[in-house]
Amino acid sequence: MSNKFVVIDLETTGNVPKKGDKIIQFAAVVIENGIITDKFSALINPQKSIPAFIEELTGINDEMVKDAPVFAEITAKVIDLLDGAYFVAHNVLFDLSFLQEELIQAGLEGFYGPVLDTVELARILYPTADGYKLSDLAEKENLKHDRPHQADSDAQVTAELFLILLKRLSSLPLLTIKQLTQLSGGLKSDLEQLLDEIVAETDRKREELPDHIEIYKKVALKKITVAENEHVVDINLKYPLSEEEKVEIVKQGFQSFEKRSGQFKMMDIVYQSFQNNKHTLIEAGTGVGKSLGYLLPIAFFAKQNRLKVIVSTHTIQLQEQLLKKEIPLLEKILPFKINSVLLKGRSHYLSLEKFLLTLMDENDNYDTTLTKMQILVWLTETETGDKDELNLSSGGLIYWNKVKNEPTVFLQDQEWQERDFYLKAKIKAQAAEIVITNHSLLLSDIKGEGSILPSFDYVILDEGHHLEKVASQFFGHSLDYLTTRLLINQFGQYEQKQLFYEMEQLLASIPVQEGKQLQTIEMNQMVLDLMYEMDELFKLIALFAKMKFTNKKGFNRVKVRFTHSDNGKERNALVHSAERFAFLLKDLYSAINHRLEWIKKEKKPLSIAQEKIIEEIHLFVNDLGELRNTVINCFIKETKQVKWIEMDIRAPQNVTTILAQPAFVADQLKEQFFQMKKAVVITSATLTVNHSFHYIMKEIGLDADTTVQQTISSPFEYKNQVQLFIPEDLPEINTVTLDEYVIAITEHIITIAEATKGRMLLLFTAYDMLKKTYELIKESGFLNEYVLIAQGITSGSRTRLTRNFQRYDKAILLGTSSFWEGVDIPGEDLSCLVIVRLPFSPPEEPLTEAKCQLIMQQGGNAFSEYSLPEAILRFKQGFGRLIRTETDRGIMIVFDRRIVTTKYGKAFLKSIPPIPVKKGRIDELVDIIHSWL
Incomplete structure (x- = not known):
């Protein structure tokens, strides 16, 4: 590119220049003709002291800037650098706002040239990146970034990144660049200007499309590679294999094989x-290598019998791991070719047809514009069209709902079908021997409602x-306020110009006989009544919940049972409101269907835009019917x-949800799943309680006489790798208030953190206790030099918090519920695991309460049959976080003294591998921690 770009980075005393925050370091890197031609950086005297956290972040202190120039002294240099250039920065509005303020204070005009934001550019050009922080992107592109948060280092890395982004931008197909140009007017930065120049330059050269790209119906797509089906020689399909043969096969996949x-x-x-058509339970301890433990034999079995095997997981993380790590390893070591595919629910896949119909819609907001640009770039690199590949903002997810793949009535242009991502996934699954999916999709096969999965046994x-x-x-x-409101708002009132307005406009273009249907004005009133009743219903739900909830000080999140035996005016008012809401939903459902009938009767051909509107109305009507069914099941029908x-x-x-679930699903799973399948192998690191599978079999409906049960122990030397400590100077958890317990454990956490130098994972069973502990640690100031990361307080997904x-x-x-399992932190990053309390579900928790009541009604013991085994399994999952490899070492601390003071406490200890247990005062234990770690 012949343009001049100046990449700027600043370090400052804070975030708000208007409130007196100042620059403490300025750095610029100049790019001309695609190469770095100049650099400039200087420390700046802010004429005020640098806050401690900025000093810690940047390494710049008052002493270093006391003899530095004030910004006014370098303005001439800055203006000279920026002359005729694009102003480029990572999060450009931040740096620009500081620069403008300083230039104006120095009595000069601000900078009014074009600006480019590398965050925005990276979001468009790397639509699948994990994150868009400078350090994340530097790592992605292998750029050396040794001094983050120092302006000269950050500016250099941003400049190198910017050059890569420019190259990436120029290498896109010309059609994609032109479509990006049309959308780029709605961005924060002046990308449109730059794109116009790239288009002009490419037009001059006459474009040659890269081999992997094709133009299909006015969009550039990655070509689909069709794998050749190799002829399989039966000689390779011998199984069972001897020990030596297994060693020979598996060895090929590992550099150092063990x-x-x-x-x-x-x-x-x-x-x-x-082979024997038997359901089987396998508890495989950490380190067994269970993924390969089942993938290798099912590959042989599927190939020998020419059938498919479904592999189902609970988390997306494990699906990704299977697809990106385990399956490639399997393909490398097998003596034959195996086809495997990941299959998700339909709404995970993009509908290209819908995307192109909405691509050039007017009046998009910023998030929608950015998402469209991300998808255009992503289409040149995706083979699956699966939403989970994309890193979308919350606004982007709203747009995705408009373009996701759904059953359609009109939009079935046969020509699109050959590039339909969902159909392609289904066809691939039909041809594959191993299909990876998730538990929900696996169960959807039970209902058989046009299940996406191919038939399997x-x-x-x-x-x-x-x-x-x-x-x-x-x-x-389940029914929640936000989803319900979003659905009804999608239809909207007439004057809101949503789906209702579009439907009426469409009807106006068709001569409909008068008097045969509701007038627009009457239907508008129906929508208003529905919205009013929805708000009333959720107000009454909240009122009922508050009335039933005996308020515990400090608890904000509430779970309250709703039963048909509940009496009182609050419950009656709630049920009456639900009945009115269900009636109104039925009326609107009928009125819309009546209009659709009219449109169908008219033989007049419709335009694509009109078909698109009818498509949306059909989908809306289906959702409306489902909503009514849910309301009836949750409030009206006795089930x-x-x-x-x-x-x-x-x-x-805003955050009210009502749920209705069966207390036990064993019978349904037995009749509708296990009896229908020839063999199901269930595996996990946590299936047994006290070395028995009895609890899990009872929960999911498996028969002990016909189910194979196997435990495969972990190869790790736990007794040499882990020590368990139980402090004896903490109060018994059930004898003191929540606040007193939090004060006691916070003192211990501070003491332990200083001994272990952090690297601690604290597992809580309730968010309220986590939050209070976090706040008290912060308030104490004792751990100021430690980074505190707390689920629900620090923003980000579980994966991001872990990273x-x-x-x-x-x-x-500090983590709760989801952190008890599936978090993988190997090596020295995690040296200390603290279990704050034994993970019993609160007895007043609705599902727990209902299960316990049913067990007692049948003459059983709810504690030993349900509460205790459930807590033990979660305890085992928590324990599994600490040791992830055979070289890991760590300590586990259990604050809940019931593990040694009660009879049932022994059952927790018996369910984990035998390890040394030490009890004592915290100061005694800390000495042992010091010497052991």
Whole structure:
């Protein structure tokens, strides 16, 4: 590019120049003709002291800037650098606002040339990146970034990144660049100007399309590569294999191979289960290598019998791991070719037809514009069209709902079908031997409502301890305020110009006989009544929940049971409101369908835009019918399901949900799943309680007499790798208030953190206790030099929080529910695991309460049959976070003294591998921690 670009980075005393925050370091890197031609950096005297956290972040202190020039002294140099240039920065509005303020204060005009933001550019050009921080992008492009948060280093890295982004931009197909240009007017930066120049330059050269790109119906797509089906020689399909043969095969996939006898044992159990058509439970300890333990035998079994095997997981993380790490390893070591595919629910896939219909819509907001640009670039690199590849903003997800793949009535242009991502995934699944999916999609096969999965008889259920919970949600219903409101707003009132308005405009263009349908004005009133009743219903839900909730000080998140035996005016008012809401939903449903009938009767051909509107109306009507069904099931119909309300007292309406789920799903799973399949292998690191599979079999409906049960121990030397400490100077958790307990454990956490130098994961069972502990640690000031990361307080997904925790030496991570499992932090990043309390579900928790009541009604013991085994399984999952490889070492601390003071406490200790247990006062234990770590 012949343009001049000046990449700027600043370090400042804070974030708001208008409030007196000042620049403390200025750096610029000049790019001309595509190469770096000049650099300039200077420390700046801000004429005020530098805050401590800025000093820690940047390494710049008052002493370093006291003899530095004030900004006014370098303005001539800055103006000279920026003359005739694009102003480029990572998050450009931040740097520009500071620069403008300083230039104006120096009595000069500000900078009014074109600006470019490398964050915005990276979001468009790397639509699948994990994150867009400078350090994340530098790591992605292997750029050396040794001094983050120092302006000269940041400017240099941003300049190198910018050159890569420019190259990436220029290499896109010309059609894509032109479409990006048309959209780029709605961006923060002046990308349109730059894109215009690239278009002009490419037009001059006459474009040659890269080999991997094709133009299809006015969009550039990545060409689909069709894998050749290789002829399979039966000689390679011998199984079972001897120990030596397994070693020979598996060895090929590893640089340093270590024989794992547990893994080989698992291979044989899986193969025999399928061969003998037996359901099987396998608890495989950490380090067994269970993914390969089941993938290798099912590959042989599928190939020998020419059928497919479904592998189902609970988390996307494990699906990604199987697809990106385990399956490529399997392909490398197998003596034959195997086809595997990942299959997700339909709405995960993009509808190209819908995307192109909406691409040039007027009046898009910023998020929608950016998302469209991301998708255009992504289409040149994706083979799957799967939303999970994209890094979308919350606004981007709203746009995705408009362009996701759904069953269609009109939009079925046959020409699109050959490039339909969803159909392609289904066809690939039909041809594959191994299909990876998730538990929910696996269960959707039960309902058989045009299931996306090909027919199957053999299943591997990994992360199998989640099956019961997923099945409860699957057989249940849930209704929340935000989703309900979004759905009704999608139709809108006439004057809001949403779907209702579009439908009426369409009708106006068709001569409809008068008097045969509701007038627009009457229908508008119906929508208003519906919105009013929806608000009333959710107000009454909140009122009912508050009335039933005996307020515990400090608790904001509430779960309250809703039963048909509840009496009182609040419940009656709630049910009456639900009935009115259901009637109004039915009336609107009928009125819209009536209009659709009229449109169908008219033989007049419709335009594509009109077909698109009718398509949206059809989908809306289906959703309306489902909403009514959910309302009836949650409030009106007497069912055996457990019903409860979840809400946050601080903002009741927006975060109110009502759920209805069966208390036990064993019978449904037995009849509709296990009896229908020939062999299901369920595996996980946590299936047994006190060395028995009895609890899990009862929960999911498996028969002890006909189910194979196997435990494969972890190869790790736990007794040399882990020590368990139980402090004796903490109060018993049930004898003091929440606040007193939090004060006691916070003192211990501070003491332990200083001994372990951070690297701690604290597992809580309730968010309220986590939040209070976090606030008290912060308030104390004792751990100021530690990075505190807390779920629900620090923003980001579980993966992002975990990654940040690994990034800092002195870090403490506080997690609840989802952090008890699936978090993988190997090596020295995690040296200390603290279990704050034994993970019993609160007895007043609706599902727990209902399960316990049912067990007691049948003459059973709810504590020993349900509460205790459930807590033990979660405790085992928590324990599994600490040791992830055979060289890991760590300590585990249990604050809850019930583990040694009660009879049942022994059951927790018996369910984990035998390890040394030490009890004592915290100061005694800290000495041992010091010497052991």
